[in-house]
Amino acid sequence: MLRVVQKPQRLCQLGRLVRMPALQTAVLGNAKAVPAGSQRPAIPLQARAAIVRAFGTSAHLEAPQRHSAVVSSDTKSQVTVAYPDGKSTSFHGIWLRDHCRCPQCFHPITKQRLSDTGEFPLDIKPQSIEIVGDKDLRIVWPSTQHESVFSLEWLRQHSYWPNIGTARPAIREKILWNAETANTFPRVSYESIMAGDQGLAEWLRNIDVYGIGFVEGVPPNAEDTETLAKRIGIIRETHYGGFWDFTSDLSHGDTAYTTIGLPAHTDTTYFTDPIGLQTFHLLAHEGTGGESIYVDSFYAAKLLKEQHPEHYETLSTVPVRTHCAGDEDELHFSTPSHRPIFGLDPITDELIQVRFNEPDRSILNHIPGDKVYKFYEALAVWRSILTHPESEFKIALRPGTVVAVDNWRVLHGRTAFTGYRRLVGCYHGWDELQSRIRVVLDKSQLKETV
Known part of the structure; x- marks a missing residue:
C-alpha cells in the first residue's frame, strides 16, 4: 500500500546548499494523495518494506527517511533503496532500464536479453516509482510507458553501489x-x-x-x-x-x-x-x-x-x-x-x-x-x-x-x-x-x- 506526499528536499550540490522543487515521495500506508505543504503522516513502526529514493547523480541527498520513496526531476537519475536493517544502495536509471526482466525485455526461457540498450537514453529516469506489496519496486518509464518490476530482494542481491547483497x-x-x-x-x-x-x-x-x-x-x-x-x-x-x-x-x-x-x-x-x-x-x-x-x-x-x-x-x-x-x-x-x-x-x-x-x-x-x-x-x-x-x-x-x-x-x-x-x-x-x-x-x- 502506498501513500503519496509532496515534500521539499534540500540537497548539497557542488559544495552549496540548494532547495529543490517538491519531489514525489512514496511511503507505506493507505494509497492517498496529500497536498504539498501538508503535515507528513507518521510512518507505522511495523512497516517492513524497503526505503526507495531516486535522485540526480549531480546532487547528494540528506539522510533518507525510513520507508520513503523519492523521485527527483534532475536530468540524470539514481534510485536508492534503503532496507529495514539500515543498509542502502543506489542504482542508475540506465542500469535499471537495461535490467528489466519483463518478457518483452528478457526471454523467460532462454535467459537472453531482448531489448536494445542503445535505444535507452543515457540519462533515463523513472516517470513514476512505487513499492508494491512491501516486496516489489515498480517503475514506469517515460515516453514508452514501459513498466519494470523488480523484487526488492533481487535488487539487494544484485546491488553494486555499494554491494550489500549476499547472492553470488x-x-x-x-x-x-x-x-x-x-x-x-x-x-x-x-x-x-x-x-x-x-x-x-x-x-x-x-x-x-x-x-x-x-x-x-x-x-x-x-x-x-x-x-x-x-x-x-x-x-x-x-x-x-x-x-x-x-x-x-x-x-x-x-x-x-x-x-x-x-x-x-x-x-x-x-x-x-x-x-x-x-x-x-x-x-x-x-x-x-x-x-x-x-x-x-x-x-x-x-x-x-x-x-x-x-x-x-x-x-x-x-x-x-x-x-x-x-x-x-x-x-x-x-x-x-x-x-x-x-x-x-x-x-x-x-x-x-x-x-x-x-x-x-x-x-x-x-x-x-x-x-x-x-x-x-x-x-x-x-x-x-x-x-x-x-x-x-x-x-x-x-x-x-x-x-x-x-x-x-x-x-x-x-x-x-x-x-x-x-x-x-x-x-x-x-x-x-x-x-x-x-x-x-x-x-x-x-x-x-x-
Whole structure:
C-alpha cells in the first residue's frame, strides 16, 4: 500500500546548499494523495518494506527517511533503496532500464536479453516509482510507458553501489592441501557415478573443492573409462585427439610420450583457453617408477604470497610465453601470446588460474632488463615451493582408479619409469566443467544470477 506526499528536499550540490522543487515521495500506508505543504503522516513502526529514493547523480541527498520513496526531476537519475536493517544502495536509471526482466525485455526461457540498450537514453529516469506489496519496486518509464518490476530482494542481491547483497554464484570454499593432507581425499565409486546424479555430484564436488577427484572400481578398459568421463560432459578435442590412449612411443612430439620424468605442470598453457579438466586412468605398467605427482598450486601460491609477496606480485604481472612445437604440423601460442603464471580475477584480485609448464616456456626476450633478476628470483622460489616434499603428493596409480584433475589449479607430473606403461584419458573444457558443476550441484538457483 502506498501513500503519496509532496515534500521539499534540500540537497548539497557542488559544495552549496540548494532547495529543490517538491519531489514525489512514496511511503507505506493507505494509497492517498496529500497536498504539498501538508503535515507528513507518521510512518507505522511495523512497516517492513524497503526505503526507495531516486535522485540526480549531480546532487547528494540528506539522510533518507525510513520507508520513503523519492523521485527527483534532475536530468540524470539514481534510485536508492534503503532496507529495514539500515543498509542502502543506489542504482542508475540506465542500469535499471537495461535490467528489466519483463518478457518483452528478457526471454523467460532462454535467459537472453531482448531489448536494445542503445535505444535507452543515457540519462533515463523513472516517470513514476512505487513499492508494491512491501516486496516489489515498480517503475514506469517515460515516453514508452514501459513498466519494470523488480523484487526488492533481487535488487539487494544484485546491488553494486555499494554491494550489500549476499547472492553470488554458489561457489564452494576451496580446501587447500599438501602432501600430508592429500591422503585424506574422499573417493567416489564408479557404480555410484554411473547410477545417477548423486554419485556424479560427489565426484564434481571433490573436483571443485580439492581440484582433484578420485574414482574407484572403474573397469580397467578404455571404453568404460570414456563412458565415465562423458558423465561430466563433452570431451574436448585437441591436436592430441579426443579420448586418448598412449604409451611412451613419441607418437606426439611431447615429453609425455617418453619415459623421462615430468615436473609438476599444467597442460595446454599455450592455448588461449587452457583445458579445464584432465582425466587419467592407468591401465597397465610393467616396469618400475612412474609415480604420479600432484601439487595444489593454490596452496603453493598462498605460501608464496605470505612469505614472499614481492615474488607473488612478479608472477602475477610479468607475462610469459609458452608454446607447443613438437609436432611437424602444429605450432601453438596463446592469444595474447604472453600470460602471467598467476591469473587473477580482474574484479577481486583472487587467484583463479595457474599456467605453469617449464618445459613449454618460450624465449624470454620481452622482460625489461630491470625485471629480469626479479623474475628469475621469483621463479626459483616458486619452483622450490612446488618441488618441496611437503607440496608433492606422490601416488602409484593402479588399474581401476581414475583421477580427474582441475588443470587451472592442480599441477600434475610423474617420476621417470621403465617398461611398458599405458595410460588413457581425455580433456574437458573449463567452461563445460564449470557449467556441469553448476547444474548438478547448484541446480537452478544460479539462473537468477545471469
